[in-house]
Amino acid sequence: MPxxxxxxxxxxxxxTTREAIMxxxxxxxxxxxxxxxxxxxxxxxxxxxxxxxxxxxxxxxALLVDFMGFMLEQMxxxxxxxxxxxxxxxxxxxxxxxxxxxxxxxxxxFLQAMIEMRAQASHDDAYRERFTANDDYLIERYVDIxxxxxEAGVFRDVDPEPVAKMxxxxxxxxxxxxxTSDDPDMDTVHEELLQYVRARLLPEDAADAA
Amino acid sequence: MPxxxxxxxxxxxxxTTREAIMxxxxxxxxxxxxxxxxxxxxxxxxxxxxxxxxxxxxxxxALLVDFMGFMLEQMxxxxxxxxxxxxxxxxxxxxxxxxxxxxxxxxxxFLQAMIEMRAQASHDDAYRERFTANDDYLIERYVDIxxxxxEAGVFRDVDPEPVAKMxxxxxxxxxxxxxTSDDPDMDTVHEELLQYVRARLLPEDAADAA
Numbered sequence: 052m053p054x055x056x057x058x059x060x061x062x063x064x065x066x067t068t069r070e071a072i073m074x075x076x077x078x079x080x081x082x083x084x085x086x087x088x089x090x091x092x093x094x095x096x097x098x099x100x101x102x103x104x105x106x107x108x109x110x111x112x113a114l115l116v117d118f119m120g121f122m123l124e125q126m127x128x129x130x131x132x133x134x135x136x137x138x139x140x141x142x143x144x145x146x147x148x149x150x151x152x153x154x155x156x157x158x159x160x161f162l163q164a165m166i167e168m169r170a171q172a173s174h175d176d177a178y179r180e181r182f183t184a185n186d187d188y189l190i191e192r193y194v195d196i197x198x199x200x201x202e203a204g205v206f207r208d209v210d211p212e213p214v215a216k217m218x219x220x221x222x223x224x225x226x227x228x229x230x231t232s233d234d235p236d237m238d239t240v241h242e243e244l245l246q247y248v249r250a251r252l253l254p255e256d257a258a259d260a261a
Numbered sequence: 262m263p264x265x266x267x268x269x270x271x272x273x274x275x276x277t278t279r280e281a282i283m284x285x286x287x288x289x290x291x292x293x294x295x296x297x298x299x300x301x302x303x304x305x306x307x308x309x310x311x312x313x314x315x316x317x318x319x320x321x322x323a324l325l326v327d328f329m330g331f332m333l334e335q336m337x338x339x340x341x342x343x344x345x346x347x348x349x350x351x352x353x354x355x356x357x358x359x360x361x362x363x364x365x366x367x368x369x370x371f372l373q374a375m376i377e378m379r380a381q382a383s384h385d386d387a388y389r390e391r392f393t394a395n396d397d398y399l400i401e402r403y404v405d406i407x408x409x410x411x412e413a414g415v416f417r418d419v420d421p422e423p424v425a426k427m428x429x430x431x432x433x434x435x436x437x438x439x440x441t442s443d444d445p446d447m448d449t450v451h452e453e454l455l456q457y458v459r460a461r462l463l464p465e466d467a468a469d470a471a
Contacts, residue, residue, distance in 0.1 A: 084384045086296040163383040170380035172441035173373040174294045183443040216446055217453035221427070224434025231382035233393040236426055243427035243461075250460035251453075 058129050058152045060122065060161050068103060069121075076118045081160040085167035088115070116177050119168045122161070123185045130189065138200025142218075142248060145196060149222045150241040154229045162230040169227075190215045197252065206252040214251055218244065268339050268362045270332065270371050278313060279331075286328045291370040295377035298325070326387050329378045332371070333395045340399065348410025352428075352458060355406065359432045360451040364439045372440040379437075400425045407462065416462040424461055428454065 065071040075097035076088075083092055090111050094101035108114040133144045154162070172178035193215035200206035221244050229235040275281035285307035286298075293302055300321050304311035318324040343354045364372070382388035403425035410416035431454050439445045 081384075085380065086298075088296075166376075166380045166383050169437060169441050170295065170376045173376050174291075179441060179443055182441055186438065186442050187444065213449045213453050216449050217431070217457075220434040220438055220450045221431045222434070223437060224430040224432070227379060227433060227437055228396065228430055231379050231389060231392055232396050233389055234397065239423045239426050240430045243423050246461065247427075247457045251456065 058126075058148075058156055058158060058161075060125055060158070068099070068107065069117075071099065072097065072104060072107060072114070073118055073121045076114060077122075077160065077164060080118075080164050080167065084163075085115075085171070090114070115168075115171075116181075119171075119178060120181055122164060122168065123181060127185065127188055130192070132192070138196050138203060138205045139248075139253065141196045142193070142200070142252075143245060145193065146218065146222070146241070146244055146248070150225065150237055154226055154237055159230060162226055166227055166230055186219065190219045193218050200252065207254055209252065214248075217247065217251075221247075268336075268358075268366055268368060268371075270335055270368070278309070278317065279327075281307065281309065282314060282317060282324070283328055283331045286324060287332075287370065287374060290328075290374050290377065294373075295325075295381070300324070325378075325381075326391075329381075329388060330391055332374060332378065333391060337395065337398055340402070342402070348406050348413060348415045349458075349463065351406045352403070352410070352462075353455060355403065356428065356432070356451070356454055356458070360435065360447055364436055364447055369440060372436055376437055376440055396429065400429045403428050410462065417464055419462065424458075427457065427461075431457075 060077065061070075061074050065074050072093075075093050078096040079088055079093040082096075088111070090101075090104055093111075093114070094104060097104065104114070108117065130145075131148060133141050136144070152158075168178060169182060172182045190212070194211045197206060197209075197211035197214055201208055201211070221240070225235070225237055225240050228240075229237055270287065271280075271284050275284050282303075285303050288306040289298055289303040292306075298321070300311075300314055303321075303324070304314060307314065314324070318327065340355075341358060343351050346354070362368075378388060379392060382392045400422070404421045407416060407419075407421035407424055411418055411421070431450070435445070435447055435450050438450075439447055
């Protein structure tokens, strides 16, 4: 089976002013939540002069939209593409990464920032457009794996997109429940999603044996 | 098949001061979003004297926690319990209610309020406790239907709870994607969830025929 991959929004010390601002924004967001976030509070987590914040961004809103883009770019870059194993193993790995690393890997601050930003997308077009692109990108990753599996005869000849959307939607629900509920029971949802994948994608004899 | 049931957070004119405050809060939340909500803005949607708001609530936070409770109580009361048909039909109806009425029934304001409140639960214990209770309540509703189905021989003899949690988590993800994405494709996720239910719960010969 493929190896374990870590997810960390800030693996290294920030190398640029923008990265330092992103980290200060992240830290302030984790401490105060989106609704109570102010430039002042972001500045409290920023080691350089606060005037730099105003130099780089016209407003708090502009800074937060940039932060949302930064966070999603990092996520898109860090979700690993695993090419060892067959398509079923790759799909198990991709789902496992989300449940074991993204959700279970002590990224609570990241998940909190995600749900806060996602909530903005319910009433702000700039957020919604960017989240839609992120959703499409991650769904496409599942589509690619499923198509490969169909070509190789590992999976049944299904339409890949509905299955990919189901996987993505369930993982999204799991991320939200994990960070907003006292009793999310993620292991169970992880296992059920793998059951769905087996029932929906494996040839009938293989699904019975699994 | 069971009939259609409507969901409406405010089906009638508010009968009490609390209800009128809840409606004003809801309207202000839909207009401004959680982060930009102020007592002043809630007051703008309130027909009676603003001083009543301060009389009833010590702070904006106290008002919003009460609003969150009100919203979830209404939801718990309004999710219909359908007792005609067998357990499979009841489960299809329960899932259909969430996709066709809750998500597809022009409740965008309600769904927006839900994701905004849910985001608060990521960093506020009062919200998290209440949402956990709501999750448990709705999961238990699915558990009840699945248990009935097992007893009646309509469903296989599975552990009902994991299946109920999977259904609930996917619907939660669907509600979030619907209100925060430009391309949620809910019909597809609805159909995949019904496929999961058939594969996971129906006896093998019935699942093949379905």
